[in-house]
Amino acid sequence: MRVDHDAQARNRAGERATAAAATAVAHPNIALIKYWGKRDERLVLPRTGSLSMTLDIFPTTTRVRLDPTAENDTVTLDGVPVTGQALHRVTAFLDLVRRRAGSSRRAVVDTENTVPTGAGLASSASGFAALAVAAATAYGLDLDATALSRLARRGSGSASRSLFGGFAQWHPGPSTAGAAEADLGSYAEPVPVGDLEPALVLAVVDAGPKAMSSRVAMRHTVDTSPLYEAWARSSEDDLAEMRAALRRGDLHGVGELAERNALGMHATMLAARPAVRYLAPATVTVLDAVLRLRQQGVAAYATMDAGPNVKVLCHRADAERVAGAVRGAAPEAATHIAGPGPGARLLGREER
Numbered sequence: 001m002r003v004d005h006d007a008q009a010r011n012r013a014g015e016r017a018t019a020a021a022a023t024a025v026a027h028p029n030i031a032l033i034k035y036w037g038k039r040d041e042r043l044v045l046p047r048t049g050s051l052s053m054t055l056d057i058f059p060t061t062t063r064v065r066l067d068p069t070a071e072n073d074t075v076t077l078d079g080v081p082v083t084g085q086a087l088h089r090v091t092a093f094l095d096l097v098r099r100r101a102g103s104s105r106r107a108v109v110d111t112e113n114t115v116p117t118g119a120g121l122a123s124s125a126s127g128f129a130a131l132a133v134a135a136a137t138a139y140g141l142d143l144d145a146t147a148l149s150r151l152a153r154r155g156s157g158s159a160s161r162s163l164f165g166g167f168a169q170w171h172p173g174p175s176t177a178g179a180a181e182a183d184l185g186s187y188a189e190p191v192p193v194g195d196l197e198p199a200l201v202l203a204v205v206d207a208g209p210k211a212m213s214s215r216v217a218m219r220h221t222v223d224t225s226p227l228y229e230a231w232a233r234s235s236e237d238d239l240a241e242m243r244a245a246l247r248r249g250d251l252h253g254v255g256e257l258a259e260r261n262a263l264g265m266h267a268t269m270l271a272a273r274p275a276v277r278y279l280a281p282a283t284v285t286v287l288d289a290v291l292r293l294r295q296q297g298v299a300a301y302a303t304m305d306a307g308p309n310v311k312v313l314c315h316r317a318d319a320e321r322v323a324g325a326v327r328g329a330a331p332e333a334a335t336h337i338a339g340p341g342p343g344a345r346l347l348g349r350e351e352r
């Protein structure tokens with residue numbers, strides 16, 4: 001890969017190209033065709049392709065500063081030190097970047113999250129997308145957007161899609177190929193979209209951390225759910241149809257596909273042994289409100305991730321009405337209206 005050769009050459013020259021620090025921003029994305037299940041845990045290769053909309057709210061900003069004297073990486077999230085499994089995930093990701101850059105320097109990583117962490121609102125997607133851009137820059141890797149998407153994938157699968165603004169599709173990569181080829185083939189890229197003015201109304205019925213991480217839950221689902229293979233097969237068809245509906249600018253088609261794909265994913269979890277159930281009573285209340293909106297002629301369709309919160313896809317012009325209907329039905333729900341947002345980007349680099 002071009003990038004690694006460049007980095008190796010620079011490293012032979014004494015790591016001159018590394019920055020003292022780099023800061024990047026990324027936004028969360030919500031999958032309309034879900035990623036649920038890996039075929040390779042280490043490389044984070046998914047079983048199926050997925051497709052998402054990047055949001056224009058809740059950005060994550062991450063600064064990576066190389067510290068030549070430190071023996072360990074230190075990570076803070078909103079000023080609070082990160083420890084345990086979460087720290088290990090960041091360190092493992094930085095190890096990957098360091099291996100590619102031929103560097104052994106530790107880093108100080110400071111992240112400001114504006115999305116409620118762990119609430120099923122994809123904080124790991126914006127988090128690892130921002131970290132990939134900031135860390136690659138700080139360690140002197142010159143990666144294009146595709147390579148950054150592959151890199152972000154290693155931190156969290158859904159992060160591969162937050163590299164891009166608007167709608168993005170994450171390719172699973174060739175399933176019969178060896179590891180290196182499969183790794184190269186698994187990245188996200190922007191999806192062409194017709195005349196569509198979409199909004200996602202986020203109905204947060206519970207902003208607390210989720211009971212089971214999506215990583216653990218998807219592994220358990222693949223291992224034990226008799227419905228998993230059927231969903232994975234139908235998800236490939238949903239993806240092809242979703243691309244066509246987006247190209248046509250057909251919000252009804254997009255919404256129907258998104259809703260059935262998400263409900264199917266939750267069905268696979270409910271059939272896991274023991275069951276994984278993220279949907280709460282308030283989730284079902286919001287789903288009923290969405291159905292009523294449709295009966296009133298409003299194009300509104302629901303999707304849910306690894307948590308009880310509902311994201312309602314609708315026309316931008318209907319977003320306030322949809323949010324009001326959701327709050328009317330579930331007064332405990334906080335609503336946020338998001339449109340399509342930008343891809344991850346570097347905010348700045350500080351030289352030594």
Ligand code: DP6
Nearest residue numbers: 031034035156157158214215305306
């Ligand atoms: C339900 O990307 O958080 O939001 O790759 O294990 O970090 P890991 O999982 P993650 O899973 C996201 C699952 C989902 C659906 C989606 O975003 O496609």
